[in-house]
Amino acid sequence: MQKTTQLGSDRAYDILRSEHQPLDAIFAPQSIAVIGASEHEGSVGRTVLWNLISHPFGGTVFPVNPKRHSVLGIKAYPNIAAVPEPVDLAIVITPAPTVPSVIGECVDAGVKGAIVISAGFNEAGDRGAELEQQLLQHLRRSKLRLIGPNCLGIRPEDEPLMIQFHQTLSEESVYFRYFHLIKLSQRVAHERLTRICFIDYDREMALIADYRNPQTEQHEILAVGRLSKLHGTNAAEFAMLVSDRFQCRGLGTQLLQQLLQVGRDEHLERICAEILSDNGAMQRVCEKLGFQIYRAQDASVVRAEIVL
Incomplete structure (x- = not known):
């Protein structure tokens, strides 16, 4: 066996734990932006944010939602560029058509890693495949590490x-x-x-x-x-x-x-x-x-x- x-x-x-740790931003982040954070009961955006604040990881959480001033009592920001501190990891929970531009903004802001939970890409036909290619274009001009799209992990x-x-x-x-x-x-x-x-x-x-x-x-x-x-x-x-x-x-x-x-x-x-x-x-x-x-x-x- x-x-x-x-x-x-x-x-x-x-x-x-070697000196070169390109995935530390994903697995050991010091700051996380939840893009698509929500207060809507049962939504993924609310669940992810609630899990992060109710199980502290030793870093800072920044909700990102252009329609709200705060989410679950935490100050929210309209976009990743407005976050006042460097962001290690962005968790993206926005509709698929918006994800390429969101990742582009993350690249411009110097975000090191991203997890795209949103679905509706290659698995959703030609339109989704086109969105995935747009996503890849942003990744190719950066060093940002991305897990996803349509990804939750174990x-x-x-x-x-x-x-x-x-x-x-x-x-x-x-x-x-x-x-x-x-x-x-x-x-x-x-x-x-x-x-x-x-997982260890x-x-x-x-x-x-x-x-x-x-x-x-x-x-x-x-x-x-x-x-x-x-x-x-x-x-x-x-x-x-x-x-x-x-x-x-x-x-x-x-x-x-x-x-x-x-x-x-x-x-x-x-x-x-x-x-x-x-x-x-x-x-x-x-x-x-x-x-x-x-x-x-x-x-x-x-x-x-x-x-x-």
């Missing part, structure tokens, strides 16, 4: 979504991922999901593919990818799991591309994985992205490795 590597805090192999409150995700997996998918069959009741046990959902970003990174149904506004996890630092090296091991309904549609390829980009951003030397010999689909995805496939002494397993 794929190994769970126990890691220490030695800076020599700690990917998020959080402890995602545990119910992880249970639903595991319910979509066939025995073959489970076997290919864990190298042996694990009962659903074991995979969705609270103790296990707690370990999965509480000092040692590993997890990304999810999240879909929001436009009619019901309910979220569904479609795939999960994880990058774990290997002890004593400047390398990491990846693992992925894609819902059966969305396999062979390119989703796994996109998720692995994102994990590779994280590795490059953190200046890793290589990324590897052990894959069952019978898992031809995963091997083809790896080869497509530049991995070399090596035969192991155990004929049932191959090793995929890419030098970054």
Whole structure:
């Protein structure tokens, strides 16, 4: 099975404590602007702001809303340029057509990182794809790091979504991922999901593919990818799991591309994985992205490795 590597805090192999930390603005921000902050009960803008102020992270929160002077009792600003202090992270929760210009304003203001929760981009057809290209144009002229769009990430409150995700997996998918069959009741046990959902970003990174149904506004996890630092090296091991309904549609390829980009951003030397010999689909995805496939002494397993 794929190994769970126990890691220490030695800076020599700690990917998020090295001197070069391009993702610190996202995972350890000192100031956050919530663009689209709202007092509307049940809205994402209100929930995000409330979570930040009710669970202090040690920094400052700036609500951004051009129609309000304050949100949840905190002074609000009409745009990111009006915020009086440098902003590490912008969380964007505005309608999709406004997001490219919002990100452009973030770039101009020197914001270091952004999470775009808003949906309505590539997944929404030609118009959404055009908006995503506009978004990319702003990113290409800057060093701003962005997660999204249509992104919420793995959080402890995602545990119910992880249970639903595991319910979509066939025995073959489970076997290919864990190298042996694990009962659903074991995979969705609270103790296990707690370990999965509480990510230690000092040692590993997890990304999810999240879909929001436009009619019901309910979220569904479609795939999960994880990058774990290997002890004593400047390398990491990846693992992925894609819902059966969305396999062979390119989703796994996109998720692995994102994990590779994280590795490059953190200046890793290589990324590897052990894959069952019978898992031809995963091997083809790896080869497509530049991995070399090596035969192991155990004929049932191959090793995929890419030098970054």
